[in-house]
Amino acid sequence: MDTVLFFIYLAVMAGVTYLIRAIPFVLCKGEVKNVFIRSFLTYVPYAVLGAMTFPAIIFSTNGLVSAIAGTIVALVLAFAKKGLLTVAVGASAAAFIVKMAEMFII
Template identity: 40%
Template sequence: TLIRGRIKNRFLRSFLYYVPYVTLAVMTFPAILTATQTPVSGALALITGILLAWYGASLFKVSASCCLVVFLVELI
């Protein structure tokens, strides 16, 4: 291993705690916008998902709503 002992620096521990989440977000965000036929439908689905999650919707409702938004926007 690179570091054998316990890391005592609070800043470094906090930084290392958030690295996996930041890495996942950096990989996921561009895919949300480019996975659809138009970036507009991806952006609208992203906004829908953020708003529904913010107001406490379940993961199933958020994902189903995002899929529905993409479908309806690309249908138009």
């Protein structure tokens, strides 16, 4: 890639990123009083995090079965209010065990 073209892409990306963050501050001077908008803005970070994380979970292993097993274990442990480390280790262990079982069965 040409160096000049790279810096043009970089400048456009930086400008777009800045505008996305700066426009809400310019447009919304006061406190948001609408209950619907406040609740919507409360849940946006969780929805974005889920949308970014879920595909990575599914494609993290070479097999769909082990990825689903890890996801199920993680969801069960999370709903049981276990800590983040417990959920991560439990999901990883479940995916590992299922993957090893797949290797020995096939």
